[in-house]
Amino acid sequence: MAEPLKMITPAMLADDPFRPARVDFEKGLSSAPAFAIGLIIVNVLVFALEIKLSLLTSRKDVIYAGAVYGEKVFAGQSWRLVTGMFMHANLGHLFGNCLALYLVGMAAEQAWGRRRSLAIYFISGLAASFASAFLGTRPSVGASGALFGLMGAVMVFFFRHGNSFYARNRRVGNFLIAWSLLQLWLGSLNPRVDNWAHLGGMLAGSIIGAYMPSRFFEDKAAS
Template structure:
């Protein structure tokens, strides 16, 4: 088999033969770690070991071990007695049940899923808020989740997901509200968090075992919380 030689360019042709490819223009938008002018890097100094988040995870695990040892997972009455959110008990004056479900879980996979989500959301939120503000947002969101849940359904209900949805809503609103102050290296993060939350709620309505109203109430609480306090990270940036 033979190949024909490449034809030589016609000297009378008006086409120019380029020996080099055109250079690729690299823009700032293509550089995920490029500090954008006039805005602070939101992820700068973010710790992988947020203290309050890890304390909350440890408490969730400790309480779950207590639930197993006391047999509170064996029946509906037992889990109500352990502190689950339940309307009739709340109306008897047991207001502490608006907070106690945040540390109770119905199964091992329920605990693991919530602890993982709490860690992921906690890294970003505790970075923005620090210890005290983070605690306020977390427990306020959990309170709002419990309140909406008990208004709509009698219960019982357990889980930290209402508070976690509050953290999720908080960080999405934070990144949107202060987008002129901070930039994130991957701009898809806010969208992915919001989409994941919405999909969780949508699929939650397909299961009778998921307290979606606690999720929705918690998200509302987290979105409201950012309106009433100035995040620590914002104060730090303005000082620098």
């Protein structure tokens, strides 16, 4: 006698005997990434100081204030590699970078936690500043090099661990790939955009993302 047909349930479709159980990257995702919010506050305060001291009125003033500029950096002013990543040229520049930092920061903090995300940000920012100083010809300011580093790290993270997540989780990495390529293309059309910093930061972040252990999977292994 033939067995009655069984109803196919969503749980049955979710199970894949040839792959390990998937995890939900978005579960417990914080909408207030502390490290990103802290950096946003610092960027806003630095920009307010730039406005108060009238440090954005000319190229000379921007360089004086601490912009990344190869001629000055290689003359011994290596501190510019740090100060430049906290300065911004105008309010739109600041807003765009802070918004991107908040959004990418949520994914980064979920993957690595606050301290490791902050380390990725700073190391990528330093690499971006060095690339700008070495290859660029104009003074450069902004957090975008460090941001491209964070994006590169998150993209590599999803490339490494993509099969461990649900398809809807992997859209984060896919979106960042498309968005970063768009920004690099737009930057190539605008001589005022420092794509050397973007590329330097992304390269550094991608390398870090390939080796940085994820607290997300450490937590899963410990449970």
